[in-house]
Amino acid sequence: MSAADFLRPENWLGSGEGPRYVQLRRRLIEGIESGALPPNSSLPPEREIAELTELSRVTVRKAIQGLVREGLIEQRQGSGSFVREAVTRMEQSLSHLTSFTEDMARRGMETTSTWLERGVFMASAEEIAAFGLAAGDNVARISRLREAGGRPMALERAALPLDILPNPIEVTTSLYEVLDRLGNRPVRAVQKISAINLEAREAALLGVAEGAAGLSIARTSYLATGRVAELTHSLYRGDAYDFVAELRL
Template identity: 30%
Template sequence: MNTQLRSGLPEGGKARRVYLLLRDDMSNGTFPAGTSLPGEQRLAELHGVSRVTIRRALEALAADGLIEKRAGSGSIVRAPEGASAPLAADFTTLIPQLVAMGQSTTARLLSFSYGPAPDTVATAMALPEGARVQTAVRVRLVEGRPFSHLTTYVPEAIATNYTEADLATTPLFRLLERSGVEVDAAHQSVTATLASPDVAEALGVSVGSALLSLRRVVRDINGQGVEYLSALYRADAFRLEMTLTRVGLGGDRHWEPVIGDPTAREAAE
């Protein structure tokens, strides 16, 4: 049985809320693998719901292979098959780290096509009306476990310089450079979203699971959009980190991000 395929959220809004909260608690280490969840009555008190609701949430977690219900021991948290430490990226150096991940992980190409750019993509990339783009959907895996769902849009004139097979085996940044694109700048935003049915199936999570959503527009030296990326990351397999330092004097003291490796920076100074 492939435990990466999830059964889906339990019925009922309250049961779904409890399911997602408990799943997050297991993902972030509040309830690590091998530990027991609180009993049904205690969980019902903690979440302000009935024991029937708790039971539905626990049954869904068990069906997803996230817990094991043992007589006399309650619900034991299980480690996912093939589980490894979540990939981490420093928010201040995110792009080069994502490129490095592209070289150290594998990708599965789900779809590849050409057609008119969606309105949101055309606007973000400042493409002319009716411009055509290559749309590719990939799932990136680490040790065979899916952790990101990537949808990229590249202007047709650039994309015709590489093949579908190239995209399945080579990071897109490398293909853009190989096509003669001189990347100059990018703008990206990070938000949260919920897994739709198709994304949930591809990532091996339940429909409605929380995902990290990253959108990025890459531009060349002429300011022209050359790539639009919509990336979705499993919250239990990828996290963003940032190192902060206190700067300023008196009432002006505040937090600022540390850019790059502080040790290397100090050595250079």
């Protein structure tokens, strides 16, 4: 069945069934879940859907934009709207201090990185305060797009004092593997997790629509001595991760 046939209104559009954009949204979700609208298939243009369903283009756009925000439909510049391939959600424990590479390796997934920044830079005010540095001191910084199984998963930005990570170029895969070798691996951390909507640049790097849900994680990691060793700011795809914490009495 083609998308146009599936969207013909006689089988689903009716009075007393709620707002028309809600009915169209519900019909599109039915098509995605049943496979009538398979992953990576294209939807007819808004104009054609409006003509087919006898709905206004404003109503059609409102229904589609809602599904774009939910991550079910992707709008590609110059190409139209497409059903997004389902993303397998992953659970990550908040009880253990591990690296992205270690987390994915436990799942049997190979990780890759696209470097956005890696080098020695003048410390920011936040870094000076956290690491106890003097104005004008430098820090090591790495920033990268993390991928697993060929899929963009997270944006990570980490800053460390230079005596903790003297040469950030040494980091090619796992940061914690390098720190472990140097005897500077953190043993505990404090994390703050916030729900956000991804901005245009972040969304483009993560392969999702602008405004899609994301998770922002700010982490401060400590050595066994209690010294702050690392500041990390990460953005995770909201459609790919569940963070799980075990609570005990």
